[in-house]
Each structure stands twice: as C-alpha cells, then as structure tokens.
Amino acid sequence: MKILVLGGSKFLGRAYVVDALARGHQVTTFNRGVSGADLDHVEAVRGDRTRPEDLERLVDGRRWDAVVDTSGQQPYDVAQTARLLRGRAGHYSFVSSVHAFADWPARPVDESSRTLDCPADTPQDQPFATALKAGCERALLEQFGEHSSVLNCGLLYGPHEPIGRLPWWLERIARGGRVLAPGDPARPMQLIDARDFAAFGLDLIDQGLTGRFVTTAPIGRTTYGDFLDACVRATGSDAELVWTDDATLLAAQVEPWSELPLWAPDTPDWQGAWRADSAKAVAAGLRCRPVAETARDTWAWLRNGGSAKVTYTQGLTGVPIGIEAEKEQRILAG
Ligand SMILES: NC(=O)c1ccc[n+]([C@@H]2O[C@H](COP(=O)([O-])OP(=O)(O)OC[C@H]3O[C@@H](n4cnc5c(N)ncnc54)[C@H](OP(=O)(O)O)[C@@H]3O)[C@@H](O)[C@H]2O)c1
Structure with missing residues (x-):
C-alpha cells in the first residue's frame, strides 16, 4: 500500500x-x-x-x-x-x-x-x-x-519518547539510592508502547477497519509496582523504591502526573486516569508488549544517545516533568 x-x-x-x-x-x-x-x-x-x-x-x-x-x-x-x-x-x-x-x-x-x-x-x-x-x-x-x-x-511510552516520562524514571532510578515512589505499588495503570500503537493502527488500515477505537493497554494490564520494578531491572540499579502514600505527597504539594511522572492519586479528579476501556481495540487485534520490554528498550535508547525533553510544559498540568532532588529528599526524610 x-x-x-x-x-x-x-x-x-x-x-x-x-x-x-x-x-x-x-x-x-x-x-x-x-x-x-x-x-x-x-x-x-x-x-x-x-x-x-x-x-x-x-x-x-x-x-x-x-x-x-x-x-x-x-x-x-x-x-x-x-x-x-x-x-x-x-x-x-x-x-x-x-x-x-x-x-x-x-x-x-x-x-x-x-x-x-x-x-x-x-x-x-x-x-x-x-x-x-x-x-x-x-x-x-x-x-x-x-x-x-x-x-x-492513551499514555504512550517507549524509545524516542520526547516528553520524558519513562526517561525521567529510568534516569532517576539509575542514579540509585532511596527513590520516592508514588502511591500504591498495586494500583493499576495503562501504558501503551508507541510501537504497539502503530502496529495496531496499521493492522486497522490493512484490514480496512474504520471507526473510533480507544487505543491503550487493557485496564489493569500493569501496576505502578510493575512499572518501577521494570525500571530498576532495566537499569540494573540498586535503587530502593520508597512507596509513599497519596496523602503525604499531596500534603507536600507534589503535582500529580508531572512532578512524579504518571502518578495519578486516588482522588476524585483522577479516578478514570487508568480506566479507558480498550476492549474494542483488543478485540480488533491490539497487542501490548510487557512493560519490562519497553523499559529495557527505552533504557537502551537513552544509553545510545537518545534524549527526551524533560521540561515539557504543555499538557495536563503545565508543570515540568520530574521532582527536584531536594524536594524528593525532604519528603523521604519525613
Ligand atoms: N505522548 C502521549 O502520551 C500521547 C497521548 C495521547 C495522544 N498523543 C498523540 O499522539 C501523537 C504523537 O505523535 P508524535 O508527536 O509522536 O508523532 P510524530 O509524527 O513522530 O512527530 C510529530 C511530527 O509532526 C511534525 N510536525 C509538527 N508540526 C508540523 C507542522 N506544522 N507541519 C508539518 N509537520 C509538522 C513533526 O515534524 P517537524 O517538527 O519537523 O515539522 C513530526 O514529524 C500526537 O498526535 C499526540 O497528540 C500522545
């Protein structure tokens, strides 16, 4: 074609x-x-x-x-x-x-x-x-x-990501030490590797399928724990993830989604963040690779000279990606 x-x-x-x-x-x-x-x-x-x-x-x-x-x-x-x-x-x-x-x-x-x-x-x-x-x-x-x-x-990630969400986590975790990990490790999230999105989009074209498709990983496909563990494994870091509840982070005025990238707290404003139903796309053939594979490939891309702009200021919150080191340490120190 x-x-x-x-x-x-x-x-x-x-x-x-x-x-x-x-x-x-x-x-x-x-x-x-x-x-x-x-x-x-x-x-x-x-x-x-x-x-x-x-x-x-x-x-x-x-x-x-x-x-x-x-x-x-x-x-x-x-x-x-x-x-x-x-x-x-x-x-x-x-x-x-x-x-x-x-x-x-x-x-x-x-x-x-x-x-x-x-x-x-x-x-x-x-x-x-x-x-x-x-x-x-x-x-x-x-x-x-x-x-x-x-x-x-939905939320795209993978090699060449320009916004810098997964890249920020990989680079922070690679630095090691105690890492502020947001919310609950068992909380589900939905991420889609850009390569899986593209494959699905092309499959639709190949098959002549039209219409609207919510295109992201299935609900509950992965968790924050899976996501950050995958970053630890991909980077080979000795980082210790210090899971910190939503209330503590909100009290410390950590901005959801941006300051700790992809953190959606369990508050009314964020109840649907990871509940976009992609069942129609899955039925039409959408396949999503494991988070470990995306973390590994994105780390390899960063190590080979890839870079993301980690000061993205548009979008949902208008806040740059990533928490400042001093603020992170202050919260970790309690
Ligand atoms: N990242 C996420 O999590 C997320 C979530 C939901 C939806 N999305 C959507 O997913 C898409 C992501 O696409 P991408 O940015 O990765 O795609 P891409 O096609 O790889 O990059 C954007 C392209 O648009 C071109 N472009 C920008 N302004 C242009 C202009 N005025 N005229 C001609 N070309 C122009 C850029 O090239 P030049 O700058 O060289 O022109 C670049 O080739 C976007 O539509 C975004 O809204 C992303």
Whole structure:
C-alpha cells in the first residue's frame, strides 16, 4: 500500500513509519524537517501543514491508500488536510487522545463517551487545550466520514519518547539510592508502547477497519509496582523504591502526573486516569508488549544517545516533568 504519514519523524509517527516499511508499504512523510530526521526509504516531502501552498505541493499528482495523521493538533489544520486529501486517499486515520473525552481523567471512558465541545470549524492557531483534539476529530469526520478512523490514544511510552516520562524514571532510578515512589505499588495503570500503537493502527488500515477505537493497554494490564520494578531491572540499579502514600505527597504539594511522572492519586479528579476501556481495540487485534520490554528498550535508547525533553510544559498540568532532588529528599526524610 501507499501510506502518507503526516508527521513521521519523532516518536509515534516514526514508529508507524518503521512498521509500515517493514510490512512492505511505500511511505510518504510530510513534516518541516525540524523535529527529527526522516527514516531511510521514505519519500520525504518537506512542508508546514499550516501553509496551504505546502499542502498543495504534497498532494501534487500523488494518491495514497491511507493517511496516518500523528501531527494534527488544531481542528483548522485537520480540516484543511482532510479536505485536500479527500478523493486522493482511501482511508484517513487520525491519532486523537483520551484527552478528547469530557470525562477523562476523572471517570472511566470508552468509545461511547462524550467528547469535549470544540467545533470542526474552530479558527486556526488556538492556544493548547485538550478540547482541540475533539475538534480535530469532528473536522476529519465531516470530510472523510466512514472512511476515517479515530484512535483515542492513551499514555504512550517507549524509545524516542520526547516528553520524558519513562526517561525521567529510568534516569532517576539509575542514579540509585532511596527513590520516592508514588502511591500504591498495586494500583493499576495503562501504558501503551508507541510501537504497539502503530502496529495496531496499521493492522486497522490493512484490514480496512474504520471507526473510533480507544487505543491503550487493557485496564489493569500493569501496576505502578510493575512499572518501577521494570525500571530498576532495566537499569540494573540498586535503587530502593520508597512507596509513599497519596496523602503525604499531596500534603507536600507534589503535582500529580508531572512532578512524579504518571502518578495519578486516588482522588476524585483522577479516578478514570487508568480506566479507558480498550476492549474494542483488543478485540480488533491490539497487542501490548510487557512493560519490562519497553523499559529495557527505552533504557537502551537513552544509553545510545537518545534524549527526551524533560521540561515539557504543555499538557495536563503545565508543570515540568520530574521532582527536584531536594524536594524528593525532604519528603523521604519525613
Ligand atoms: N505522548 C502521549 O502520551 C500521547 C497521548 C495521547 C495522544 N498523543 C498523540 O499522539 C501523537 C504523537 O505523535 P508524535 O508527536 O509522536 O508523532 P510524530 O509524527 O513522530 O512527530 C510529530 C511530527 O509532526 C511534525 N510536525 C509538527 N508540526 C508540523 C507542522 N506544522 N507541519 C508539518 N509537520 C509538522 C513533526 O515534524 P517537524 O517538527 O519537523 O515539522 C513530526 O514529524 C500526537 O498526535 C499526540 O497528540 C500522545
């Protein structure tokens, strides 16, 4: 097949490209050449998806069986690409987020959950807001209808992760000593390796399956204990995990999700964080590798020069990733 990846040079899009090439597909990528290098063997078209003239250059004489959109963050931009690609591509697969659901992370969600209010014709260049993904979904559906798929992505991790959540934990645990571990080791979490996400997205395209899929690991697939133990094993560290209850961390003003990356306390605001129901995706073939494999591969990537930006300031809390060493020690000292 001929596949166009809008993006394709950083993390998830990159994983799509690797897998699509391995399946023997022909891949075109479209990006500005800012975030990373394109992989060998792709047709790399340079351009900015916010610029109509660049998009015209992309579609010039080309057709694709499927489009994978990993870079769409603004409804206006998705509307523009979908309008242009209608009639030039058979299937348009958009990577959305569980953020698009009104109830996430406070309550469980599935494919029938209400998405946030954000119209398809939202003007361009909006400041970051979780609702924008819902507007992107609407913009796509208006243009591609039943020939589209929307993948509501859960928490992605794995090699090339740019945000730095798993990388922060690996690097902190590799430094060893007593490590502040959040909440309850038995508390479930749901993480999806970007490579597993991409494989599932491509399987849908290969099989011609469309529609909405909550795409993340099955509920209860892993626990915080499994996750941090995997980091200890991957790094070969002598770190001692000091599990510290939610109340103590909240009293010390530790910011959930960011300051101790991925910590979702057992409070009303976070009850749904790890309860996005991906049963439909699992029934359609989603497979998730063990957390130990992702931790091992991500550590190998970091050791071989990979780096994540650990000061991510957008997103759910706006707080940089990772707790300061002094604050961690203060809490550990009680
Ligand atoms: N990380 C998570 O846990 C999580 C959770 C839920 C959903 N998601 C979603 O998953 C997706 C992750 O994708 P990714 O960032 O890893 O994909 P990616 O395709 O590997 O990287 C993003 C690509 O978009 C390109 N890009 C950015 N702005 C562009 C522009 N104006 N014009 C053309 N290309 C542009 C970048 O290249 P240049 O900068 O060189 O142009 C880069 O190739 C995102 O849609 C994200 O919202 C992630």
